[in-house]
Amino acid sequence: MADVSKLKKASRLGPPPAAEEASGNLAAPEIAPAPTATASPYRRRDMRSARRTNRTLPFATRVSPEFDERIRAIAERDGLLLVEVMERALDAYEAQRS
């Protein structure tokens, strides 16, 4: 029987990709970049004062009746929130120390 092994049989898989079809992956960075957020997620509008002023942390402490009386008197007299009096007191304290 003749040896026909050197004759080429048509490939069942079809032709392989041509050289022009080289992949572009060699241009990719070695470390895959972490996915970046393309659009910032929807943030619902919220007009509550705590959000506007960023006063969002609970801050409970025990004080003497005298301290309570003093701070509330100042707040009432000057039309401030208790937190505003404390913020100003802290600012004044830091200014005095520097």
Add this chain to the structure above:
Amino acid sequence: MAAVVAFVSQKGGVGKSTLARALAREAAAGGLRVKIADLDTQQGTSVDWHRQRLAAGIEPVVSVEAFATAAQALGVANGYDILIIDGPARTSQATLDIARAANLVVQPTGASLDDLRPAVREFHALAKAGVPTARLTFALNRIGTPAEEADARAYLEEAGYSVLAGCLLERPAYRQAQNGGHAITETRFSALKERADALIQSLIDRVTE
């Protein structure tokens, strides 16, 4: 200077780690100082396998280390007789660096067109970037039948690349061996072991050509 053999692919699960471990096992059994550089830090499969192998007390001990970048891995090559690069499941700029430094770049592939086409495109890209095709070779893995092997081999050769002699069959025994920390050349099944040995031998022959 160590011989550098790199296993690369744009896909996962084609057999990079499988072949890297088997080559490392055979090199270590032959008394060579060998290191597997596991570049897939996101998965670290060869590092896990190494831990399993150490825990099971399997000889010879094969050294495996994880590296974040190809440059770091290539930097330690001088301390070994053979540095085996187990690449990540994607190709990048680093693949080109690896290919330029390697004595042999092996791309394992399955026999489906879905595996073969992208595999050829990756080698086309390396060839286009100036890596000599003599340093690029394919290894056939997860083969079902001799006809499937022949078709895949013919396809890859037509594309202009060499294909290692022999192939790995799709067999659970290979997975079982590796699950237990063994290399595929250490499987209990002698016919499968012979096939794995033959493939690794043809790989070694190519490196030393």
